[in-house]
Amino acid sequence: MASKRATIxxxxxLAGVSIATASKALNGRQDVRAATRERVLxxxxxxxxxxxALARGLLxxxxxxxxxxxxxxxxxxxxxxxxxxxxxFGAGEMAVLLCDARGDAIREQHHLRALLSxxxxxxxxxxxxxxxxxxxxxxxPVPVVxxxxxxxxxxxxxxxxxxxxxxxxxxxxxxxxxxxxxxxITGPTHYxxxxxxxxxxxxxxxxxxxxxxGQTMSGVWSQRWGRHAAEMLxxxxxxxxxxxxxxxxxxxxxxxAARERGRRVPDDIAVVGYDNWEVLSTExxxxxxxxxxxxxxLGRTAAQHLFAAIDGKATPGVHKMPCQLVIRDxxxxxxxx
Amino acid sequence: MASKRATIxxxxxLAGVSIATASKALNGRQDVRAATRERVLxxxxxxxxxxxALARGLLxxxxxxxxxxxxxxxxxxxxxxxxxxxxxFGAGEMAVLLCDARGDAIREQHHLRALLSxxxxxxxxxxxxxxxxxxxxxxxPVPVVxxxxxxxxxxxxxxxxxxxxxxxxxxxxxxxxxxxxxxxITGPTHYxxxxxxxxxxxxxxxxxxxxxxGQTMSGVWSQRWGRHAAEMLxxxxxxxxxxxxxxxxxxxxxxxAARERGRRVPDDIAVVGYDNWEVLSTExxxxxxxxxxxxxxLGRTAAQHLFAAIDGKATPGVHKMPCQLVIRDxxxxxxxx
DNA sequence: CTCCTGGACTTAAAGGTTTTCGGAAACGTA
DNA sequence: TACGTTTCCGAAAACCTTTAAGTCCAGGAG
Numbered sequence: 001m002a003s004k005r006a007t008i009x010x011x012x013x014l015a016g017v018s019i020a021t022a023s024k025a026l027n028g029r030q031d032v033r034a035a036t037r038e039r040v041l042x043x044x045x046x047x048x049x050x051x052x053a054l055a056r057g058l059l060x061x062x063x064x065x066x067x068x069x070x071x072x073x074x075x076x077x078x079x080x081x082x083x084x085x086x087x088x089f090g091a092g093e094m095a096v097l098l099c100d101a102r103g104d105a106i107r108e109q110h111h112l113r114a115l116l117s118x119x120x121x122x123x124x125x126x127x128x129x130x131x132x133x134x135x136x137x138x139x140x141p142v143p144v145v146x147x148x149x150x151x152x153x154x155x156x157x158x159x160x161x162x163x164x165x166x167x168x169x170x171x172x173x174x175x176x177x178x179x180x181x182x183x184x185i186t187g188p189t190h191y192x193x194x195x196x197x198x199x200x201x202x203x204x205x206x207x208x209x210x211x212x213x214g215q216t217m218s219g220v221w222s223q224r225w226g227r228h229a230a231e232m233l234x235x236x237x238x239x240x241x242x243x244x245x246x247x248x249x250x251x252x253x254x255x256x257a258a259r260e261r262g263r264r265v266p267d268d269i270a271v272v273g274y275d276n277w278e279v280l281s282t283e284x285x286x287x288x289x290x291x292x293x294x295x296x297x298l299g300r301t302a303a304q305h306l307f308a309a310i311d312g313k314a315t316p317g318v319h320k321m322p323c324q325l326v327i328r329d330x331x332x333x334x335x336x337x
Numbered sequence: 338m339a340s341k342r343a344t345i346x347x348x349x350x351l352a353g354v355s356i357a358t359a360s361k362a363l364n365g366r367q368d369v370r371a372a373t374r375e376r377v378l379x380x381x382x383x384x385x386x387x388x389x390a391l392a393r394g395l396l397x398x399x400x401x402x403x404x405x406x407x408x409x410x411x412x413x414x415x416x417x418x419x420x421x422x423x424x425x426f427g428a429g430e431m432a433v434l435l436c437d438a439r440g441d442a443i444r445e446q447h448h449l450r451a452l453l454s455x456x457x458x459x460x461x462x463x464x465x466x467x468x469x470x471x472x473x474x475x476x477x478p479v480p481v482v483x484x485x486x487x488x489x490x491x492x493x494x495x496x497x498x499x500x501x502x503x504x505x506x507x508x509x510x511x512x513x514x515x516x517x518x519x520x521x522i523t524g525p526t527h528y529x530x531x532x533x534x535x536x537x538x539x540x541x542x543x544x545x546x547x548x549x550x551g552q553t554m555s556g557v558w559s560q561r562w563g564r565h566a567a568e569m570l571x572x573x574x575x576x577x578x579x580x581x582x583x584x585x586x587x588x589x590x591x592x593x594a595a596r597e598r599g600r601r602v603p604d605d606i607a608v609v610g611y612d613n614w615e616v617l618s619t620e621x622x623x624x625x626x627x628x629x630x631x632x633x634x635l636g637r638t639a640a641q642h643l644f645a646a647i648d649g650k651a652t653p654g655v656h657k658m659p660c661q662l663v664i665r666d667x668x669x670x671x672x673x674x
Numbered sequence: 675c676t677c678c679t680g681g682a683c684t685t686a687a688a689g690g691t692t693t694t695c696g697g698a699a700a701c702g703t704a
Numbered sequence: 705t706a707c708g709t710t711t712c713c714g715a716a717a718a719c720c721t722t723t724a725a726g727t728c729c730a731g732g733a734g
């Protein structure tokens with residue numbers, strides 16, 4: 001560990017100028033002779049001077065730091081938000097202060113206070129599901145954007161995936177392949193995601209004048225449920241030719257069970273999953289066609305809008321972000337696979 | 338957005354005392370009458386005063402903030418480190434600044450500078466594999482601990498999972514079940530994790546006087562490779578009664594392929610995986626016995642040792658953290674399953 | 675010669691908090 | 705009354721940087 005951190009005072013002394021001149025030289029401002037500037041820069045390099053961001057922030061009121069308040073979806077969102085922040089500024093210019101509330105409102109309040117006392121420039125609140133969540137933005141001195149889980153307050157800025165549209169897109173893909181006897185297996189109905197995806201499913205069928213085959217099967221988001229549902233479904237509706245699953249876990253369970261029962265995917269039954277969770281979607285046999293929610297884009301967009309809001313250009317409301325259908329072998333048209 | 342943030346000055350004015358008294362009252366120090374303290378506290382509450390952490394840090398030289406420098410294992414480590422930080426202090430007392438270097442040394446330098454200029458109290462560097470990585474700690478004014486990926490410099494503080502010991506533990510478990518014809522399928526040999534796990538595998542067999550069945554099969558960390566390896570292995574060494582896999586992905590592929598070929602798991606072949614990645618390990622049929630590296634404990638321990646180092650109590654060297662064998666159905670002794 | 679201009683640099687204030695030290699009041703003792 | 709002690713409070717410095725305002729000087733214009 002090095003001895004003591006150099007301050008601009010040390011730099012100024014070493015260069016034989018005042019701290020004001022040193023500051024101007026270091027920040028590339030006018031009113032300083034080239035020779036002097038060079039001397040200052042040399043001194044700063046020798047002392048490996050790093051300006052103290054605290055002092056700077058205290059003065060300017062800007063910390064170039066944003067808070068990320070999550071409830072454990074750090075892996076899915078933390079990185080995209082970081083990338084978004086870096087894209088909007090230079091690399092290393094903006095920093096992210098990470099907090100995990102573990103789903104506890106009290107702890108969330110604690111973290112909120114801690115972030116505010118650190119004078120973050122803005123806040124990104126990440127939900128663990130797409131269910132609307134209570135707003136934290138009441139009377140906050142900094143702008144807030146919500147990602148994935150929208151705020152209940154429509155006056156806040158929220159970014160959510162367009163589950164309804166994505167589900168419709170998935171079903172339209174199945175319809176375009178000529179499939180007409182399509183079933184739906186999904187997760188618990190207390191998830192808005194499950195309800196939205198079912199709505200997209202129904203709408204697409206309606207618009208095409210087709211009928212859903214069987215009832216929507218709601219269970220949990222697991223491979224086990226996918227297998228179980230597959231067994232029931234293949235028994236009850238043996239003539240189905242496609243299934244839209246509410247998650248890749250369910251879809252993975254479905255294709256495994258179908259395979260065991262001698263149903264060929266995609267020839268007999270085409271399958272579409274949801275999430276594009278690659279450890280599942282690319283490793284099943286066949287690999288899954290699935291909806292990618294573009295969470296990275298979502299995080300990046302949220303970060304960019306936060307910066308816009310920091311600059312006073314907020315755009316309230318719930319913004320639905322488009323998803324993308326990743327087509328793999330589980331829906332290959334006949335003759336290609 | 339609220340109007341303006343209250344400062345301790347505002348609180349002092351409202352309470353009719355000087356800022357020194359206000360500070361003392363707010364920080365619970367002596368030398369202030371109970372009645373006065375109460376007045377100050379009431380004023381602070383009314384203005385919802387939050388002390389400015391920048392000013393405080395500037396003065397004390399402590400920011401109660403640590404930097405987390407990762408290369409994308411945020412999900413696996415970010416959270417444990419956060420929890421560890423909260424455990425070592427009160428919730429919301431310590432904050433974590435998150436940086437992702439994306440495996441780029443230049444970017445890592447950038448982030449390092451950004452973190453230092455923000456005056457973090459310490460640094461946790463997280464590797465993406467257990468391969469040793471270059472040290473960043475040369476002449477840094479703050480302590481650093483390495484988690485998962487150790488530093489090449491033995492003078493640094495590193496925490497890594499005990500892969501050798503864990504693999505031996507897994508194999509001993511198989512031996513205790515009476516299995517003697519044990520094979521090993523794992524990932525690429527340029528991963529130290531793969532080499533360490535193989536070493537533990539060999540050692541355990543040697544100590545038991547048993548012989549490895551077949552050659553160690555090195556491929557990639559995927560389910561697909563697990564299936565492929567299973568096919569080759571079952572062909573070449575049909576009499577095996579157990580397999581130790583270098584990851585749950587490989588193990589999941591193995592049990593699937595074995596099942597298809599009519600081999601019963603665990604009755605005919607016992608299987609042990611590695612990672613306890615629950616989306617895989619609990620969803621295969623049967624659920625996998627697997628090594629849990631206790632990454633959460635690792636992260637927490639790293640955080641706690643960082644705090645110790647901040648207090649001047651460093652403990653240099655590479656610390657091997659114990660892993661844990663999670664026993665599930667894929668190694669149930671006969672008669673139980 | 676004086677006056678002015680503009681460049682190069684310095685002084686000082688500001689930002690919010692903590693802390694040291696000194697001061698003042700109240701009270702007890704001789 | 706004079707003095708020492710305790711209790712409570714305030715003034716001011718310190719942390720580091722940026723910036724507005726001020727100083728000084730050389731040189732050009734009149």
